Amino acid sequence: MLVLVVALTTVIGRHPIPPEHLPYERLDLSRPLGLATGFQLAALRDDPLLCRGVLELSALQTRPIESRRTGPFCGLLNAVEVQRSTVPYSGAVRVTCPVAAALYLWEREVVAPAADRHLGSPLARIDHLGTYSCRRIGGGPTGRPSQHATANAIDIAGFRLADGRRVTLLDGWDGSPGERAFLREIRDGACGLFRAVLGPDYNAAHRDHFHLDMGPHGVCR
Ligand SMILES: [Zn+2]
Incomplete structure (x- = not known):
């Protein structure tokens, strides 16, 4: 037993456990996805300072948006505008800090590799x-x-590939085998990062987009 403990300690000492597997570590957006990434992302939801620090230390370029109330239940709080990410978006991305962090990991670690694997062309635009x-x-x-009332959500309609192809939720969900596999894999991958992920499997209102949010209600369909 003692030998085993010493052996394990030696192995762990030489190969420290990567931070993405440790729930008490602060999220590092430069790291790959790990066992604790979802937990680390969730910790950003109630901690604006922590979230801002995570973005500032990352390669994701954002600009803070001044907090303001815009209606009885609407407003921008702890929101940012994405200025430069790994791929461009079709329009301005103004979201809460936790959504920006989850979106960045999703596009880089889930969507881009899935596009390469299932569609054979690099992701070019979202x-x-x-x-x-x-x-x-x-x-x-x-x-x-x-959750859109507080910019805590984004609706994703489709993807452009480097070879010029366009994959939309509307046509691709029941499209070619590659499109079907791609869209289901990135839906499932989003579920480990966002709190709510709703797509064509949820209801007809979501047949043309994935709704991704960091609200209080967890759902993945
Ligand atoms: Zn939505």
């Missing part, structure tokens, strides 16, 4: 339908505020 929008879930006059 098309989105919007982030901030002062509305309730479903768009009606009553009900819970949408």
Whole structure:
């Protein structure tokens, strides 16, 4: 037993456990995904200073957006505008700090490798339908505020590849085998990073986009 303990200690001492596997370590956006990445991302949700520090230490270029209330249940708090990421987006990305961090890891560690593997061409651009929008879930006059009301969500509609191809949720979800595998793999990969991931499997309202958010309700469909 003692020999085993000494042997294990020696191995761990020589090969320290990477920080992405340790829940108490601060998220490092330059690292690959690990066992504790989802936990480290979740820790950013209630800690604006921690989140800002994580972005500042990363290669993701963002600009803070001044916090302001824009309606009874709407506003921008702890939000940033993405200025430069690993790939361009179709439009401005103004989201909460935790969404920006999760999105950056998703595009680099999940979407880009999946595009290479399933579609045989590098990821060139991400098309989105919007982030901030002062509305309730479903768009009606009553009900819970949408995570979009606080820019805590983004709707992803499709992807451009370096060879010029375009993969959309609307056509690709039931498209070629490569498109189907790509879109399902990146949906599943998003579930380990975001709190809520809703796509075509959820309901008809999501047949043309993935809704990704960092709100309080965990769901993956
Ligand atoms: Zn949405």
